[in-house]
Amino acid sequence: MSARLVIMGPQGSGKGTQAARLSQRLGVPAISTGDIFRANVKGGTELGNQAKAIMDAGDLVPDSITNAMVRDRLAEPDAAEGFILDGYPRNAAQVQALDAVLAERGETLDAVIELGADREELLNRLAGRAAAEGRTDDTAEAISRRLAIYAEHTAPLTGAYAQRDLLVTVDGIGDIDEVTERLMSALGSRVG
Ligand code: AMP
Numbered sequence: 434m435s436a437r438l439v440i441m442g443p444q445g446s447g448k449g450t451q452a453a454r455l456s457q458r459l460g461v462p463a464i465s466t467g468d469i470f471r472a473n474v475k476g477g478t479e480l481g482n483q484a485k486a487i488m489d490a491g492d493l494v495p496d497s498i499t500n501a502m503v504r505d506r507l508a509e510p511d512a513a514e515g516f517i518l519d520g521y522p523r524n525a526a527q528v529q530a531l532d533a534v535l536a537e538r539g540e541t542l543d544a545v546i547e548l549g550a551d552r553e554e555l556l557n558r559l560a561g562r563a564a565a566e567g568r569t570d571d572t573a574e575a576i577s578r579r580l581a582i583y584a585e586h587t588a589p590l591t592g593a594y595a596q597r598d599l600l601v602t603v604d605g606i607g608d609i610d611e612v613t614e615r616l617m618s619a620l621g622s623r624v625g
Contacts, residue, residue: 436461436515436624437540439522439531441591442548443583444576445555445562446605447612451548452519454613459624461515464506466499468519488570491578493523493586500530507534515543515624524586528593544623545594546616548605555580 436459442448449465456463470488473481480502484494493499503521506512522528535541550558556576563571570579594600601619605612 435543436517436620437535437543438515438517438620438624439542439545439594440517440519440548441545441587442605443550443555443588444579445558446548446550447558447609448519448548448605450609451605451612451616452517454609455517455616458613458617459515459517461517462511463517463519464503464512464521465519466503466521466523469502469506470494489575491570491575491582493582496524496526496530499523500527500534503531504534507538522590523582525590525593528590542599544601544620545591545599546620547591547600547602548612548616549602550605552580554606 436455438455438459438461440448440452440455449463449468452463452465470481470484474485474488475481480498483498487494499521503518507516518531522531531542559571559576562568563576570576591600591602601623603612603615603619
């Protein structure tokens with residue numbers, strides 16, 4: 434099965450959880466740029482050291498670093514038949530960089546999923562996650578910074594993807610299984 438997907442949605446929309454489930458269903462890896470950065474911070478790599486303070490503030494890591502990291506990850510054999518990108522692209526420059534990487538490989542995206550949730554629900558979920566996972570960037574300031582960056586730089590990307598007829602919008606509120614079913618049926622024949 435081939436599936437080249439992007440999943441978008443504000444922090445707390447459940448996109449990480451749903452990306453993992455879609456990965457199982459579709460047999461392609463879920464690739465979270467946030468997870469890769471966190472693993473590097475934990476491992477004390479040079480990349481991690483460059484990213485840590487930026488992440489803790491809730492800001493975006495520079496595009497040059499992020500784009501190179503994604504390019505390398507997509508070159509790994511498990512991504513040959515597809516991938517679900519979670520947390521990337523996050524701005525217009527990253528959209529272009531992703532298009533360029535895929536074009537070099539003779540590939541295109543099959544769909545871009547937008548997972549929606551209202552602001553109150555998001556803030557509740559993020560507060561729960563901060564308590565459960567102890568993420569150092571789940572402070573009130575960093576959360577509000579990330580939501581503001583999402584609204585300003587990332588949410589507008591859906592318009593461009595809609596024009597390319599790639600956008601699939603799904604309501605992320607509700608039971609986790611139910612949301613997965615909604616996603617699978619919304620993707621329909623775009624994957625496979
Ligand atoms: P996330 O787990 O997706 O919420 O990402 C956590 C943090 O990692 C973000 O707040 C950014 O600092 C950084 N990050 C993740 N993905 C990207 C990206 N595509 N571009 C820039 N920074 C990113």
